[in-house]
Amino acid sequence: MDRLKLIPLIVLSALLVFIINADAGAQEEAPADTAEIVKPAPPQNVRVVDNPNDNGHYLLIRWDPSPDEGKGDNDVMGYNIYRSDKPDGEYRQMGTMPVGFYEYEDGSEEEVLAGEKNLEYMEIGETYYYKLTSVTPQDVESEFTEPVSGVPTADWFHAGKLSYFIALFLYISLVLYFIKAAKSGQKLYIRPLGGIEAIDNAIGRATEMGRPILFVLGTGTASDIATIAGYTILGRVARKTAEYQIPVLVPVNEPVMMSVAQETVRNAYIEAGRPDLYDEKNIPYVTAMQFPYVAAVNGIMIREKTATNFYMGLFHAEALLLAETGATTGAIQISGTDQPSQLPFFIAATDFTLIGEELYAASAYLSGQPLLLGPLKAQDYAKALLIVIMVIGLITMTIGWSFWYDLFSTNIT
């Protein structure tokens, strides 16, 4: 009987515990239910345009900020960009931009990446649809914007390089004009260069001393313009050395350079009528590594006691290591490079230096051919024109007019 009396008591207690717990739970959840999750407003005025001056695999998505940007609890932290190939298809998130940036470049030209289909790839001429959302710091996302479409197209001319193209066209015209003038027999005055005039004297000195000449083409590659300028000087020097019957040593750091240098020297010896003096072993490949190359060339200078050293081409940190060793051996040294950072070293350590453009002019000076002198004249006129352009730019920018600057500005990305 006592047990039967206990049953309602237990049921009542259990009911009481349940009610109390349920009430406590309700109190705990109450803030979540009552706290309103306020979605931020989406960005406005979404536009999709073709990315200019590209190969047709990119689109630019632009938008105006969400009205909630910088406001209270639903402040916007960034914008998510979604793309689909159908207006009502599945949209995939392509990227996120933080506030302050209202443009996103979407796309890729790589259809396959690491053996897998690249989801960012964009087909030329296909229509792509975009929706954007705003995101708060609490990661609450706004509603999607209405889909906006764009079609990536390839451009056949890079409009950002137009001023560059015009300048090149004018310069080429100038060069061609002076080549034509030279061809027609017009006498072109070219200012003398000390370094060039010293070349013959330096070769003569080596002849008198009966010692070889060292010609270093630098540590560039065969396709560098400075190296090509070096070949042209090497050809003229080799021809003289063949006439005077003294060897020219050309240790090189690249196999392609070796082949070209060998061919240049061989032909110079043939032109001089002394092919029998040509020795391929005087133009060896040494090493492709910069400082071992220095060690090898310095060793040649010291052991062979070269009377004249030429450094013509592209040089890096090895410039001073070579030139200073040459100076200690007592050789007369003529250098030329287009690297502004290495020019002070050459000026300090060698007897004559061809500064920058003079390296390119050397071939024309040495040959004396009117056809080669024409472009030199064009260079001088182009420099004068550049000075005028810069002076006008300086004046207009000082006054505050930017039209001159805008006229010459380029967008080559």
Next chain:
Amino acid sequence: MKKSLPLGIVFFAGVVMFFQHFIPTDQSEFIYKYANDWLICIGVYAMLLGIWSLIRVTLHKARHDPNERFYAIVTLVSMGIMIVAGWDVDNLRAGSLFMNMFNYILIPVQATIFSLLAFYVASAAYRAFRARTVLATLLLFTAFVVMLRMIPLGYISELNQYLVAWILSVPNLAAKRAIIMGVGLGMMATSIKIILGIERQYLGGD
């Protein structure tokens, strides 16, 4: 034919690559990549020529030149050891004989040569900074001021840093830019001469 064919190829390639620079399409980029791939291929095959040249010249020195014999044998033996040690790709892992020789012999030797630059700068500066003319004196004074930047001299250092910053960012930079512009024009003129076949010394002459 021996000259006209290469000149024709140079003209064609030069004109194509010139316009390629201004055309951003896929086809244009393909041409650029294709040409670069060709350069790499040529470089790889030319390396065989280079190695052959190195062996031939060094062997010749070892046989016929007593003064060079020792260096020639060291070169050949070193080359042989490195080729054998690096023959298998597995030997390129860290701790292998090849990598140990590379890291603990070649790199320190290269660093040693590079470090000589510090002494060479001093000896070259000693010769260059002689006050023989007005310009040389100006150079000496400017170099002195710029070098003082590295020495703590209290209030003088503070004043000096503004002067050095001005020297580097105004007259020095202006001269550098002038050289760079001249180089650019020279490069273009050389390229035009090469494309038009006026300059052909790189092909071995006229």
